[in-house]
Amino acid sequence: MxxxxxxxxxxxxxxxxxxxxxxxxxxxxxxxxxxxxxxxxxxxxxxxxxxxxxxxxxxxxxxxxxxxxxxxxxxxxxxxxxxxxxxxxxxxxxxxxxxxxxxxxxxxxxxxxxxxxxxxxDPGVIVTATDGELEDLQAFLDAASSDSVSIATPGDSTSHHVTALALAEEEGLNFRYVHNTSAALQLHQLMGGHVQAGFMSLGEAIGPVEDGSIRILALLDGARNDLAPEAPTYQEVTGHEFQWGxxxxxxxxxxxxxxxxxxxxxxxxxxxxxxxxxxxxxxxxxxxxxxxxxxxxxxxxxxxxxxxxxxxxxxxxx
The missing domain is CATH 3.40.190.150 (Bordetella uptake gene, domain 1)
Known part of the structure; x- marks a missing residue:
């Protein structure tokens, strides 16, 4: 047994x-x-x-x-x-x-x-269409302070949406959000001129910047980045520190x-x-x-x- x-x-x-x-x-x-x-x-x-x-x-x-x-x-x-x-x-x-x-x-x-x-x-960037009406970061800030700026996001509550919310709160800016279902659709919104600006990561922005589809208004990091050396940091322009990525x-x-x-x-x-x-x-x-x-x-x-x-x-x- x-x-x-x-x-x-x-x-x-x-x-x-x-x-x-x-x-x-x-x-x-x-x-x-x-x-x-x-x-x-x-x-x-x-x-x-x-x-x-x-x-x-x-x-x-x-x-x-x-x-x-x-x-x-x-x-x-x-x-x-x-x-x-x-x-x-x-x-x-x-x-x-x-x-x-x-x-x-x-x-x-x-x-x-x-x-x-x-x-x-990946540090964040503020971008607009190459032929957009907002020529630089100061124009972006002026528009968002006096009226409102339409912002494309890749989705509600995404990191880029959160970045925009945090900046708006910190600097007293007014944004109108256009939420998409993907980063690709967000980019199409920007390139087509359907919105005035958007928040992206630098890595996402580099390709469209190089092919002339969008422009970087500001880098949300502590120093300029050699991937986009011409893009100023937010702090350079405003004197205010704001880093997000x-x-x-x-x-x-x-x-x-x-x-x-x-x-x-x-x-x-x-x-x-x-x-x-x-x-x-x-x-x-x-x-x-x-x-x-x-x-x-x-x-x-x-x-x-x-x-x-x-x-x-x-x-x-x-």
């Missing part, structure tokens, strides 16, 4: 060993990389650069970019938060995770994800096994700091600023605190 329980115990132990080996052998298949935005924006573009570089670092396995736009990134973020925590579903993570959790009836929050890596910190990183669902997390962090660190990836990002106007999972978590917590201070502005914005 005692033989049967012993055999069962052996089988169970074998199963546990098999599970441990599975984690140690990660990865064994392609990885879904969920971009919670429509194709054409910076998160999508940088995600595809990561996907191109992934097979070299992930033993020939690829990152399969899957766009899941909708709800200001809620659909894609919800999908990842509910996915198995096995390392085969990753999220292109931006501050929209924080914004959505604080402003919308979503089923997730920061604790629903495992931050793995930050790869880009966006970040791009990678996260998995919460509950990721420690050994898989360590393996993922190591491989992502290798990919995101490789000379080829850094060069390709730079050519596209994005500067790599790599941080591991712990440092990324600290940034997320700081951003959440900042967002809580801005939250009352979102609640009263029309």
């Amino acid at each position: 005692s033989v049967i329980p012993l055999r069962i115990a052996v089988v169970l132990l074998a199963g546990l060993s098999s599970g441990a080996l599975h984690a140690a052998d990660y990865p064994q298949k392609n990885i879904d990389y969920i971009v919670p935005f429509a194709p054409g924006g910076a998160v999508d573009f940088t995600g595809r650069l990561i996907a191109e570089a992934a097979p070299e670092v992930f033993d020939g396995h690829g990152f399969v970019v899957k766009n899941m736009p909708g709800g200001g990134a809620v659909i894609g973020q919800t999908h990842v938060s509910r996915a198995p925590a096995d390392g085969y579903t990753l999220l292109a993570m931006t501050s929209s995770v924080i914004n959505n959790a604080l402003t919308k009836p979503v089923s997730y929050d920061l604790d629903s994800f495992t931050p793995l890596a930050l790869f880009n910190l 966006t970040f791009r990183g990678i996260a998995a669902p919460a509950g990721l096994a420690d050994d898989v997390k360590e393996e993922l962090e190591a491989r992502l660190g290798e990919l995101l700091t490789s000379p080829d990836f850094v060069e390709r990002m730079g050519e596209a106007g994005y500067r790599v600023d790599y941080r591991d999972g712990d440092a990324f978590s600290e940034l997320l917590e700081g951003t959440a605190e900042q967002m809580l201070r801005v939250l009352p502005l979102l609640e009263t914005a029309s």
Whole structure:
């Protein structure tokens, strides 16, 4: 009678060993990389650069970019938060995770994800159409002080919308917001002259600036940037300090096994700091600023605190 329980115990132990080996052998298949935005924006573009570089670092396995736009990134973020925590579903993570959790009836929050890596910190810029009526930052400020300026955003409660709200509050400006469903549509609004100005990240703006579609009125950073050396900082023109930007990183669902997390962090660190990836990002106007999972978590917590201070502005914005 005692033989049967012993055999069962052996089988169970074998199963546990098999599970441990599975984690140690990660990865064994392609990885879904969920971009919670429509194709054409910076998160999508940088995600595809990561996907191109992934097979070299992930033993020939690829990152399969899957766009899941909708709800200001809620659909894609919800999908990842509910996915198995096995390392085969990753999220292109931006501050929209924080914004959505604080402003919308979503089923997730920061604790629903495992931050793995930050790869880009992108300063904000104020832009207008090349042939727009606002010739420079001072004209923009004068118009927004005396009347109002129409502002295109990639969506309600997105980081660019929050940036505009914060600046309006700090400087007493009047903005009328035209919310789009993607960064690509925001750009079309600007280029078509349907709005007077917009807030974007520098990386998103570089291409349209170079092809003559839009102009940068000001850089929302502490110093000029060599990607757009002619663009003045906000502080240069006004004497007032105002810095804001966006970040791009990678996260998995919460509950990721420690050994898989360590393996993922190591491989992502290798990919995101490789000379080829850094060069390709730079050519596209994005500067790599790599941080591991712990440092990324600290940034997320700081951003959440900042967002809580801005939250009352979102609640009263029309």
